[in-house]
Amino acid sequence: SQELEQSPQSLIVQEGKNLTINCTSSKTLYGLYWYKQKYGEGLIFLMMLQKGGEEKSHEKITAKLDEKKQQSSLHITASQPSHAGIYLCGADIVSGNTPLVFGKGTRLSVIA
Amino acid sequence: EAQVTQNPRYLITVTGKKLTVTCSQNMNHEYMSWYRQDPGLGLRQIYYSMNVEVTDKGDVPEGYKVSRKEKRNFPLILESPSPNQTSLYFCASSLIGTGSSYEQYFGPGTRLTVT
Numbered sequence: 139s140q141e142l143e144q145s146p147q148s149l150i151v152q153e154g155k156n157l158t159i160n161c162t163s164s165k166t167l168y169g170l171y172w173y174k175q176k177y178g179e180g181l182i183f184l185m186m187l188q189k190g191g192e193e194k195s196h197e198k199i200t201a202k203l204d205e206k207k208q209q210s211s212l213h214i215t216a217s218q219p220s221h222a223g224i225y226l227c228g229a230d231i232v233s234g235n236t237p238l239v240f241g242k243g244t245r246l247s248v249i250a
Numbered sequence: 251e252a253q254v255t256q257n258p259r260y261l262i263t264v265t266g267k268k269l270t271v272t273c274s275q276n277m278n279h280e281y282m283s284w285y286r287q288d289p290g291l292g293l294r295q296i297y298y299s300m301n302v303e304v305t306d307k308g309d310v311p312e313g314y315k316v317s318r319k320e321k322r323n324f325p326l327i328l329e330s331p332s333p334n335q336t337s338l339y340f341c342a343s344s345l346i347g348t349g350s351s352y353e354q355y356f357g358p359g360t361r362l363t364v365t
Contacts, residue, residue: 169352171353171354173356178338178359178361179358179359180340180356180357180358180359181340181356183353183354183355183356186353226292226293228293228354238283238295238354239295240285240292240293240294241292242290242291242292243292243293
């Protein structure tokens with residue numbers, strides 16, 4: 139069973155619009171990571187969240203981890219073509235240094 | 251520059267011909283891992299290693315072998331590749347602490363095609 143559910147699976151937005159991607163777990167998240175992947179290429183680290191209620195921003199991308207630490211959202215403000223790609227959330231779902239599990243990804247397209 | 255390198259980046263091979271994909275990191279990370287990425291299935295972990303000489307199976311270990319003789323290297327071995335192992339493979343590494351989460355650094359990927 140998929141331990142991390144991402145939604146939506148794909149998203150097409152017009153340039154300049156805002157968008158949100160969600161990552162939900164049935165278990166407590168001890169660390170939540172957001173990565174971006176250009177099609178067929180490697181993963182680029184965006185942000186890591188650990189504390190319930192934590193929020194981090196980088197340029198026009200903001201990520202939050204809810205208080206219960208079971209859901210995270212990634213919000214992009216005023217989307218640009220450079221934001222296009224696949225966004226993946228990864229998480230530690232067991233306390234300690236255990237392997238990450240990943241969601242299936244959200245494919246984002248930004249059209250002019 | 252801190253990085254994870256993989257070689258080769260692209261490989262086309264035939265069924266049954268043994269191959270090795272190398273992975274090396276220069277960050278003195280203890281933890282290393284291999285993933286495969288397939289359309290509709292996302293990233294799935296093949297094997298991981300918490301430290302030298304310590305390896306464990308991930309979600310999809312069948313048909314793969316790994317070794318961790320040195321801290322910096324974590325090769326992925328396909329003894330007898332089959333077409334269902336055609337995929338995009340990623341190596342990753344991270345620093346292990348106690349009770350904390352650390353960013354995983356990913357290699358650029360190896361696109362393998364088995365005919």
